Amino acid sequence: xxxxxxxxxxxxxxxxxxxxxxxxxxxxxxxxxxxxxxxxxxxxxxxxxxxxxxxxxxxxxxxxxxxxxxxxxxxxxxxxxxxxxxxxxxxxxxxxxxxxxxxxxxxxxxxxxxxxxxxxxxxxxxxxxxxxxxxxxxxxxxxxxxxxxxxxxxxxxxxxxxxxxxxxxxxxxxxxxxxxxxxxxxxxxxxxxxxxxxxxxxxxxxxxxxxxxxxxxxxxxxxxxxxxxxxxxxxxxxxxxxxxxxxxxxxxxxxxxxxxxxxxxxxxxxxxxxxxxxxxxxxxxxxxxxxxxxxxxxxxxxxxxxxxxxxxxxxxxxxxxxxxxxxxxxxxxxxxxxxxxxxxxxxxxxxxxxxxxxxxxxxxxxxxxxxxxxxxxxxxxxxxxxxxxxxxxxxxxxxxxxxxxxxxxxxxxxxxxxxxxxxxxxxxxxxxxxxxxxxxxxxxxxxxxxxxxxxxxxxxxxxxxxxxxxxxxxxxxxxxxxxxxxxxxxxxxxxxxxxxxxxxxxxxxxxxxxxxxxxxxxxxxxxxxxxxxxxxxxxxxxxxxxxxxxxxxxxxxxxxxxxxxxxxxxxxxxxxxxxxxxxxxxxxxxxxxxxxxxxxxxxxxxxxxxxxxxxxxxxxxxxxxxxxxxxxxxxxxxxxxxxxxxxxxxxxxxxxx
Numbered sequence: 001x002x003x004x005x006x007x008x009x010x011x012x013x014x015x016x017x018x019x020x021x022x023x024x025x026x027x028x029x030x031x032x033x034x035x036x037x038x039x040x041x042x043x044x045x046x047x048x049x050x051x052x053x054x055x056x057x058x059x060x061x062x063x064x065x066x067x068x069x070x071x072x073x074x075x076x077x078x079x080x081x082x083x084x085x086x087x088x089x090x091x092x093x094x095x096x097x098x099x100x101x102x103x104x105x106x107x108x109x110x111x112x113x114x115x116x117x118x119x120x121x122x123x124x125x126x127x128x129x130x131x132x133x134x135x136x137x138x139x140x141x142x143x144x145x146x147x148x149x150x151x152x153x154x155x156x157x158x159x160x161x162x163x164x165x166x167x168x169x170x171x172x173x174x175x176x177x178x179x180x181x182x183x184x185x186x187x188x189x190x191x192x193x194x195x196x197x198x199x200x201x202x203x204x205x206x207x208x209x210x211x212x213x214x215x216x217x218x219x220x221x222x223x224x225x226x227x228x229x230x231x232x233x234x235x236x237x238x239x240x241x242x243x244x245x246x247x248x249x250x251x252x253x254x255x256x257x258x259x260x261x262x263x264x265x266x267x268x269x270x271x272x273x274x275x276x277x278x279x280x281x282x283x284x285x286x287x288x289x290x291x292x293x294x295x296x297x298x299x300x301x302x303x304x305x306x307x308x309x310x311x312x313x314x315x316x317x318x319x320x321x322x323x324x325x326x327x328x329x330x331x332x333x334x335x336x337x338x339x340x341x342x343x344x345x346x347x348x349x350x351x352x353x354x355x356x357x358x359x360x361x362x363x364x365x366x367x368x369x370x371x372x373x374x375x376x377x378x379x380x381x382x383x384x385x386x387x388x389x390x391x392x393x394x395x396x397x398x399x400x401x402x403x404x405x406x407x408x409x410x411x412x413x414x415x416x417x418x419x420x421x422x423x424x425x426x427x428x429x430x431x432x433x434x435x436x437x438x439x440x441x442x443x444x445x446x447x448x449x450x451x452x453x454x455x456x457x458x459x460x461x462x463x464x465x466x467x468x469x470x471x472x473x474x475x476x477x478x479x480x481x482x483x484x485x486x487x488x489x490x491x492x493x494x495x496x497x498x499x500x501x502x503x504x505x506x507x508x509x510x511x512x513x514x515x516x517x518x519x520x521x522x523x524x525x526x527x528x529x530x531x532x533x534x535x536x537x538x539x540x541x542x543x544x545x546x547x548x549x550x551x552x553x554x555x556x557x558x559x560x561x562x563x564x565x566x567x568x569x570x571x572x573x574x575x576x577x578x579x580x581x582x583x584x585x586x587x588x589x590x591x592x593x594x595x596x597x598x599x600x601x602x603x604x605x606x607x608x609x610x611x612x613x614x615x616x617x618x619x620x621x622x623x624x625x626x627x628x629x630x631x632x633x634x635x636x637x638x639x640x641x642x643x644x645x646x647x648x649x650x651x652x653x654x655x656x657x
Contacts, residue, residue, distance in 0.1 A: 059410040059430035073578040074607030074620035079132035086525040086541040096261030102160035104547035130278035150448035151412040180652040186212035207238040219640030227268030230259030266637035274311035330363035347402035391419040537568040556590035557632040578607040593635035601629035620650040
């Protein structure tokens with residue numbers, strides 16, 4: 001039975017507060033609002049087609065988050081920003097690795113992340129979580145495909161694609177310094193600088209450093225020991241963007257050291273634990289030009305490295321003491337890509353691309369030993385088989401054909417050849433019907449895939465992870481139907497429903513990676529974007545997903561309902577109010593888990609920003625109601641799951657010059 005007081009509290013939070021906000025909005029005086037507030041009603045992107053189009057004329061379902069708005073809303077990083085995308089739920093692993101769950105798909109490696117067009121996902125596990133703490137102050141916008149994107153982006157783009165566009169990538173960029181301090185013991189500072197070396201040459205440099213010292217009461221761990229989590233973070237990055245006429249050079253180095261939040265094996269983390277170090281670096285040069293008025297091309301060459309170092313307690317041994325896990329893994333990848341866009345044929349936009357990539361492992365060392373005696377615990381010296389390499393060759397074509405003034409047909413096909421497992425073919429077919437000036441209807445079928453990671457193919461750790469070189473790619477088929485309704489220039493409503501089936505699932509059973517079974521996902525998403533008067537910006541999102549396995553049993557730890565609302569209001573006095581509300585429904589447990597279903601939660605954040613000339617100062621209160629919410633822990637580990645932060649305050653300042 002639902003507690004009456006609990007129910008009444010949610011009524012106040014979910015109904016009364018939005019009504020009060022909107023009532024205040026409708027009665028406010030008319031003032032002039034910056035044009036950026038209206039940009040989301042007519043946004044242009046290339047994430048779903050690799051050619052600049054309005055997102056409502058694209059075959060996929062796209063959400064764009066503007067960096068300026070996110071700052072005014074008090075959003076701190078990429079991870080937090082993604083919770084404002086319909087169908088995206090936040091979670092985390094025991095190790096502290098952040099998770100973004102798109103449309104109920106929780107498994108690692110099924111979301112692709114790009115930074116200024118550069119792929120971040122590693123070959124080791126397919127993961128990219130080490131970029132989710134990237135500060136919003138560095139971001140111009142975030143473009144998100146909700147759903148499959150393999151035709152254009154290849155492996156990992158099963159449930160979503162995230163493209164981060166940094167402020168460094170803007171053609172025109174101001175010099176800027178910024179700093180943030182939080183009562184949650186988080187501090188961050190950084191700067192961006194732009195130099196025009198001549199009329200055709202521009203150099204931009206950015207960088208930041210952030211540190212936090214977060215410890216949350218974790219309750220009893222797997223062994224029944226009471227402790228605090230260790231979520232310390234030391235993270236910094238520096239980026240360079242050099243534009244010389246038609247050529248662009250990008251480079252970025254990012255280094256982060258994280259505490260192992262709730263322990264690598266769900267055992268409480270001891271003091272002075274070294275934790276994880278993730279180092280990602282890339283350099284890319286691109287040349288872009290036009291052959292004629294109808295054909296343009298882009299050629300890209302790049303190199304990237306990923307290095308993970310782990311030094312932490314792996315197991316609390318009842319007789320011989322703690323077992324230490326000491327690993328050092330490093331990989332490099334080299335790639336080249338050629339992209340051609342053509343409007344040569346009437347009523348036709350054609351994209352043709354090819355890509356070659358070579359990846360190789362350089363370090364795979366592993367040592368597991370008893371802390372007190374130094375004796376070996378697991379008799380292996382490598383996390384995966386050493387000297388692994390992978391060659392990938394890809395060809396893709398995507399065509400948008402105007403069958404009439406009101407109907408567009410979208411057809412695409414991609415072929416990927418992997419040297420270590422074989423081929424993958426991923427088609428898509430879509431239709432956009434502009435029934436009138438106010439209503440677009442969309443229909444889309446798309447196949448996507450995830451190549452097996454190296455840990456799944458070549459792991460060498462007995463009883464923990466043993467690879468299977470016979471694995472094939474996971475395959476997902478998705479059908480989507482949607483509508484975009486624009487009753488006026490100030491209002492846009494987007495709605496879509498989808499069904500996804502993922503086959504050839506890669507699972508770990510008794511420590512060995514196997515491939516069998518399938519998961520199914522059915523759901524819907526809705527967005528309403530509005531400027532109810534000239535001083536306001538309102539956005540609401542709602543989503544539902546039903547995630548089941550091949551036995552039609554609900555997948556655990558997934559919220560069926562998600563909702564969010566953001567509201568920006570300009571008082572025309574140099575003061576802007578930013579409000580964020582988020583709701584996550586309860587989550588079911590897996591079979592055999594004796595804990596009750598995990599309660600849902602509601603979060604309310606409020607930010608006020610004062611702008612004076614080129615200086616802005618913001619003050620935020622996060623989780624105003626001090627909601628005691630949690631992320632789900634693995635069954636039979638932490639009895640109280642993974643608790644999250646309560647109420648906290650945040651001050652930030654930014655100066656452009």
